[in-house]
Amino acid sequence: MSLFVAVPVGLAMGIVFGFLLEKGRVFEPGIIVGQMQMRTFIMLKMFLAAVASGAVVLAVINGLGIVKLQPKAALYAADVVGGLILGTGIALAGACPGTTLAQIGAGYRDAIFTLIGGLAGAVAFSCAEPWLKTTFLGQGQGKITFADLLGVPYWTGALALATVLVAVLVGLEWWRPWRSEIGRDADGDLGAPPSERPAGPRIVPAE
Secondary structure (H helix, E strand, C coil): CCHHHHHHHHHHHHHHHHHHHHHHCCCCHHHHHHHHCCCCCHHHHHHHHHHHHHHHHHHHHHHCCCCCCCCCEECHHHHHHHHHHHHHHHHHHCCCCCCHHHHHHHCCCCHHHHHHHHHHHHHHHHHHHHHHCCCHHHCCCEECCHHHHHCCCHHHHHHHHHHHHHHHHHHHHHHCCHHHHHCCCCCCCCCCCHHHCCCCCCCCCCC
16 A cells, blocks of 8 residues: 555544544543443443454455454563553543543643653653563563464454454443443533532522
């Protein structure tokens, strides 16, 4: 794919992603923190749906020979440590790297500091990465997929994974319907009954 094609395609995909991100409300700090506290599951549902959809699409285009798999190296210790650091940051900031720009666009001014912190962290990691590779964090099994571990064709493993995720999604939606979780204000009541919602400012009419 040439650069003149890749850039417009990337921009179009970014616009679609941003639109769906906003419509799904998963950029809202209340939704993100609620997921980290296991109070709401809208964010998890969106992520599982994205992984299932991506697995099916990748299985098809890989099977047709349109794209080749480019798995990253499996570094288990780095994944665990990095995941804990990222998860802690998400819980504290009410944002993740994929939602920060959406929050800024929606008017969350504190997201600007999250963006600055994320950029600073990326620079710090790029400087420390050569040293980190020499520690236990740089040890792993190399580039390997679940299909390799199971000894099955990639498309078989991808479709099986998508089937399992869809089943989990159906169970989650049956247990916690999204309409009952979103509430009137995704960053406020989160579906709580009126008696438990925070009281707003009282407006006293002028005499």
